[in-house]
Amino acid sequence: xxxxxxxxxxxxxxxxxxxxxxxxxxxxxxxxxxxxxxxxxxxxxxxxxxxxxxxxxxxxxxxxxxxxxxxxxxxxxxxxxxxxxxxxxxxxxxxxxxxxxxxxxxxxxxxxxxxxxxxxxxxxxxxxxxxxxxxxxxxxxxxxxxxxxxxxxxxxxxxxxxxxxxxxxxxxxxxxxxxxxxxxxxx
Amino acid sequence: xxxxxxxxxxxxxxxxxxxxxxxxxxxxxxxxxxxxxxxxxxxxxxxxxxxxxxxxxxxxxxxxxxxxxxxxxxxxxxxxxxxxxxxxxxxxxxxxxxxxxxxxxxxxxxxxxxxxxxxxxxxxxxxxxxxxxxxxxxxxxxxxxxxxxxxxxxxxxxxxxxxxxxxxxxxxxxxxxxxxxxxxxxxxxxxxxxxxxxxxxxxxxxxxxxxxxxxxxxxxxxxxxxxxxxxxxxxxxxxxxxxxxxxxxxxxxxxxxxxxxxxxxxxxxxxxxxxxxxxxxxxxxxxxxxxxxxxxxxxxxxxxxxxxxxxxxxxxxxxxxxxxxxxxxxxxxxxxxxxxxxxxxxxxxxxxxxxxxxxxxxxxxxxxxxxxxxxxxxxxxxxxxxxxxxxxxxxxxxxxxxxxxxxxxxxxxxxxxxxxxxxxxxxxxxxxxxxxxxxxxxxxxxxxxxxxxxxxxxxxxxxxxxxxxxxxxxxxxxxxxxxxxxxxxxxxxxxxxxxxxxxxxxxxxxxxxxxxxxxxxxxxxxxxxxxxxxxxxxxxxxxxxxxxxxxxxxxxxxxxxxxxxxxxxxxxxxxxxxxxxxxxxxxxxxxxxxxxxxxxxxxxxxxxxxxxxxxxxxxxxxxxxxxxxxxxxxxxxxxxxxxxxxxxxxxxxxxxxxxxxxxxxxxxxxxxxxxxxxxxxxxxxxxxxxxxxxxxxxxxxxxxx
Numbered sequence: 001x002x003x004x005x006x007x008x009x010x011x012x013x014x015x016x017x018x019x020x021x022x023x024x025x026x027x028x029x030x031x032x033x034x035x036x037x038x039x040x041x042x043x044x045x046x047x048x049x050x051x052x053x054x055x056x057x058x059x060x061x062x063x064x065x066x067x068x069x070x071x072x073x074x075x076x077x078x079x080x081x082x083x084x085x086x087x088x089x090x091x092x093x094x095x096x097x098x099x100x101x102x103x104x105x106x107x108x109x110x111x112x113x114x115x116x117x118x119x120x121x122x123x124x125x126x127x128x129x130x131x132x133x134x135x136x137x138x139x140x141x142x143x144x145x146x147x148x149x150x151x152x153x154x155x156x157x158x159x160x161x162x163x164x165x166x167x168x169x170x171x172x173x174x175x176x177x178x179x180x181x182x183x184x185x186x187x
Numbered sequence: 188x189x190x191x192x193x194x195x196x197x198x199x200x201x202x203x204x205x206x207x208x209x210x211x212x213x214x215x216x217x218x219x220x221x222x223x224x225x226x227x228x229x230x231x232x233x234x235x236x237x238x239x240x241x242x243x244x245x246x247x248x249x250x251x252x253x254x255x256x257x258x259x260x261x262x263x264x265x266x267x268x269x270x271x272x273x274x275x276x277x278x279x280x281x282x283x284x285x286x287x288x289x290x291x292x293x294x295x296x297x298x299x300x301x302x303x304x305x306x307x308x309x310x311x312x313x314x315x316x317x318x319x320x321x322x323x324x325x326x327x328x329x330x331x332x333x334x335x336x337x338x339x340x341x342x343x344x345x346x347x348x349x350x351x352x353x354x355x356x357x358x359x360x361x362x363x364x365x366x367x368x369x370x371x372x373x374x375x376x377x378x379x380x381x382x383x384x385x386x387x388x389x390x391x392x393x394x395x396x397x398x399x400x401x402x403x404x405x406x407x408x409x410x411x412x413x414x415x416x417x418x419x420x421x422x423x424x425x426x427x428x429x430x431x432x433x434x435x436x437x438x439x440x441x442x443x444x445x446x447x448x449x450x451x452x453x454x455x456x457x458x459x460x461x462x463x464x465x466x467x468x469x470x471x472x473x474x475x476x477x478x479x480x481x482x483x484x485x486x487x488x489x490x491x492x493x494x495x496x497x498x499x500x501x502x503x504x505x506x507x508x509x510x511x512x513x514x515x516x517x518x519x520x521x522x523x524x525x526x527x528x529x530x531x532x533x534x535x536x537x538x539x540x541x542x543x544x545x546x547x548x549x550x551x552x553x554x555x556x557x558x559x560x561x562x563x564x565x566x567x568x569x570x571x572x573x574x575x576x577x578x579x580x581x582x583x584x585x586x587x588x589x590x591x592x593x594x595x596x597x598x599x600x601x602x603x604x605x606x607x608x609x610x611x612x613x614x615x616x617x618x619x620x621x622x623x624x625x626x627x628x629x630x631x632x633x634x635x636x637x638x639x640x641x642x643x644x645x646x647x648x649x650x651x652x653x654x655x656x657x658x659x660x661x662x663x664x665x666x667x668x669x670x671x672x673x674x675x676x677x678x679x680x681x682x683x684x685x686x687x688x689x690x691x692x693x694x695x696x697x698x699x700x701x702x703x704x705x706x707x708x709x710x711x712x713x714x715x716x717x718x719x720x721x722x723x724x725x726x727x728x729x730x731x732x733x734x735x736x737x738x739x740x741x742x743x744x745x746x747x748x749x750x751x752x753x754x755x756x757x758x759x760x761x762x763x764x765x766x767x768x769x770x771x772x773x774x775x776x777x778x779x780x781x782x783x784x785x786x787x788x789x790x791x792x793x794x795x796x797x798x799x800x801x802x803x804x805x806x807x808x809x810x811x812x813x814x815x816x817x818x819x820x821x822x823x824x825x826x827x828x829x830x831x832x833x834x835x836x837x838x839x840x841x842x843x844x845x846x847x848x849x850x851x852x853x854x855x856x857x858x859x860x861x862x863x864x865x866x867x868x869x870x871x872x873x874x875x876x877x878x879x880x881x882x883x884x885x886x887x888x889x890x891x892x
Contacts, residue, residue, distance in 0.1 A: 019210050019220040067373035068365060080216060089217035096211065098365065109214045115360060131359055136381045144388055151355040151391065160783035172356050179361045186366060 007031055009047050020096035027092065030187065034091050037062070046088065054091070056084025064185050069134040070114055074098075077113045098185040104174075107183050112169045123164040125149050200234050203227040316717050319696075322633045326689050329629065333685060337678045354387055390476075403474060410472040414487055417465065421458045422494045428454045429502030433509070451564075452571035455495055459572075460579060463488050463616065482676070485615055489680060492623050493687065500630075500691055503564060507699065510557040514702060556702045558634045565631030566638060572624065573645050580656050584610045588660035609662045617653075618677050626684035633692050 005028060008016075016027045035042040037058045043050055056075050065071040075084040078094040086094070096102065097110050113119075117127045128149040132140070140148070156164055156172040164172075173179050207227050210220055362380050367373050432451050446453065466487045470480055588609055595602045602608065624642070631638045696714045711717060722731050736742065 015221055015224055018207055018224055019217065021211055063368045067367050067370060069363065069377075080218075089221070093217040093220075097214075103212055106212055106214055111360065128359065132384075135359065135363060135377070136384060137377050139377075139381045140384060144384070147388060147391070148355055148359070148384060152359055155353050156356045158779055158782065160785075169360075172353050173360065175353065176357045176361045178357070182361050182364045182366075184365055 007044060007046050012047070016092060020092055021099050021101045022092065022096055030092055030095065031088065033062070033187065034088055042088075051087070053085040053087050059084065059086055059091075064187055069137075073114045073117065077110060082119075095185065095187045098183070100184055100186065104180055107180065108170050108173050109166075111173065111179075111183055112166050121166065123169060125153060125163065128152055196234055200231055203230050207231070316721050319714060319717055322692070325632060326629065326685070326692075329685055330682075333678060333682050337675055337682070340675045340678065358383060358387065406472045406474070410469050413469050414466055417462060418487075418491055418494055421462060421491060422498045424458070425451070425455060425495050425498045426502055429499060433502075433506055449567065449571065451499070452568050455499065455568065456571050456575035458495060459492065460575065462491050466491075481615060485619060485676075485680075488616075488619055492619075496623075496626070499568075503561060507557045507561065510560060511700070514557070558702060562631060562635030562638070565627060566635050566641070569624070569627055569631070569638065569642065569645075572627075573649070576620065576649065577652065580653065584656050584660040610660060612657050612661045619680070622677065622681050622684055625681065626688045629685060629688040630691060
C-alpha cells in the first residue's frame, strides 16, 4: 500500500478501523488534528501507546466544537476521568460516535449521557434547566424556563418519577425526525 | 475433534466474528473495545485454522461478481434510452430557431430558416410519431415520478400532522445543529431556538385566551371576500389585455411600442409580483396560527396563478381558432392560384406535363402556423417571467440591502431593524415559483420543444444567481416552521399543476386540427391520426385488430368499473388501518396514565375507571386498615381492569409500601377470605368484617374456632 507513516503500526490501524467508523486515512487525519491541539504534548509516534491526555480547555477550541453550547458536556462524557481530558482513544471514540454513519441507538445513548449533567443516569429537572439555559443563552424568563421543563417532563416521562430515565428518553427520541441529522459532527 | 465439538467451536467462532463486526456499535470506552477486539481476533485466528478457511474468499468473489453484473445493466441501458431523443432534438432544431427567432425579430419569418418538417419526418425516422409519443411520454413519466416521491414521503413521516406529542422535548434535545461551526450561524441558531420556544409557550397559553368569535368570523369572511374580488379583478385584467393584444396583432407591427407588444406578459408578471404581498396584508385580518396562515397564503397564490394562466389560455384559444379560419382562406386562395398556374402553363405550352412552379421558398404563401404561434406565446411568457424574477431579486434584495446598509448612517430611524431592513429568503414563494415554471414548461413543451432546453439554462443560471443573492443580501428567518414536515404539500401542488397543464395539451391533440403547412402533423385531420396510420400501415395486422378490440367501449367500461371498485376497496382498507392505529395509540396512552397514577399514588383520573371503582361492592363497609404487614408479594388481583394498584412490582421500586397499602382501596374480597367454616353458624357475621390478617387471600387458612 506504500504507507510510509510511522505514527501507528498496521495492527493498530486495523484495530481502530474495526472499533470505529473511520478508515485508516481518517484515523491518521484524526491523529494530525489531535496533535495540532498540543504539539509539544502529543508525540508523533504512537506505536507504543503513550499515555497522553489533552485537557478540556484545548479540546473545546476545535472549530467543530467551538460553537456548540454542549461542548463541555460532550468532551466530559467521552473522557475516562470525567473531567474532559481526552486520550487519543477517547478522542477517536468521540468523533466516531458522533459521525454520520454512527447508528441511532448509539447516538441516543451518548445523547442521554451528554444531557445528564449531574451524571445520575436520570435527566432530572435541574438537568433540563441547564440544557435550556445553554440553548437559549438565558433569554427566557425563569417562569418560562420552569414551564418548558415541566412540559418536557410531562411529555416524555413514562414511569411518573418526574425525571427522564433512559427508556423515557429513548422512547421520545426514537420518534424525533431531526435527531439523526442534527446530532452529527463531521470531522 | 468430534463432530459435536467442531460444531460448537464453529458456532463460537461465528459469535466472535459477530462481536468484532458490531464492535463499533457498542457504547464502550475505546480501551475496552480494543481489548475485546484483540481477544476475539486471537480466538478466531486460533480456531479458524482448524476449521479451514477459504469460505470467506469465495464469498468475496461472489460479491465482486455481483457488483460487476449490477453495474453492467444501467450502463447498457442508458445510451439506448437517449438516442431517439437526441435525434428528435436535432430535427427540431430548425423549429426551435424559428420559435425563438420568431420572438426576437419577426423578420426571421421571412428567411426560410423554416424547415419543412413533414418531408424530413417521412424520409428520416418517424418524426411525427416520435414527436407525439415523446410529448405524451413526458407527461406520463412526470406523473410517475411525482406520485412515487409523494408515496415515499408519506411513508417517512406523515404530512405535518402529528407533531403534538413531544414538542417541548424535541425542541430541547434535537433543535441544536451540531454541525454549526460559524459564530454568526450559531447566533442565528440561538435566536431562532429562543423564538421557537417562545412561540410554543404562547401556543400553550393561548387556550386560555378570551376570544371574540363573532368578530373573528366577520373579519375572516371580509378578508376572503376581498381576496376573491382581487382574484376576479386580475383575471378580468388579463382577459382584457389579451384581447387588446389580438387587436394589436392586426395592426402594423412598427407602430406599436415595446410595451404594447409585450403587454400581456408584462401584466401577468406584474400581477404575480403585486398580489401576493397584498394577500399577505389582507390575511392579517384573519389572525390565524402562522402555519395555517402560510397554507392559506400559498393556496391563494396558487389560485391567482392558476386563474391567470387559464385566462391566458382561453384568450389564446380564441386566437387559435381565428388562425385556423384564416388558414382555410389562405388554403383556398393558394389552390386557386395553383390551378390558375397549371391551366395557364398547359394552355401556353400545350403540354400536360407541367413542372411545379419554381418559386423561391421564402415567397411561398404560408398559412399562419397556430402551433408555432402558441409556442411563441409560451416562450415569451417564460422569458418575461425570467426577467421579472431576476429584476425582483436585483432590486428587491440587492438594491434594498445596499440602501439599508449605506443609508443607515444618515437616516433618522434604524433602517436595519425597522422598516425596510434586509430581505428574508422567501422559501415558499420560491418553491411555488418553481412549480409554476414547471407547469408552464409542461404546457408549452409540446409546441416549442426548445423550451425545455431554455428552461434548463434558466434553472442553472438562476440557481447560481440566487445562491449569490441569498449569501449576500438576505438574513435568516426568525420563525422556523414549515408548511409541511415532508414536502408532500408542495408535491401535491405539483401534481395538481401537472394535471392542469396536461388538460390543454390533450384537448388540442384530440380536437384541434393541425396546421396545413407546418409542423410534423401537417396534412392530418387530427394529430393522433399519426398513431392510427402507423398501426395500420407498419405494424402487423393482428395488432391493429387488437387495438380496435381494446378501444371497444364494451371493454373499457368494465375496466373503468373495476378500477373504481379497487379504489373503493383500498380506501376502506386504509381507513381500517388508520382506525387500528388510533386504537393502539389510545391503549398505550391509557397504560401510561395508569402507570403514572399508580406511581404517584393518586386515584385513577380516568373517569371510566373511577366509575368502575365506585361500583365495586361494599366499599364503604371496610374499616380503615391497620398497618401491620405489607400485603403478601404475590397478591393476585382479580378485579379485571383495575390492576395496577397492588402489583408485586411495587416492592421493588422502593416506594413507601405501607402508604400504598393504606391509601389504596382495600381488596373487596377481604370479608370473604375465611373459607366457609364448619357449619356452626353463619361465618363472619357475628364477628363482623375481618381486620388485618384477613386481607389477601386467606393466607392463614380458615380460622379455627
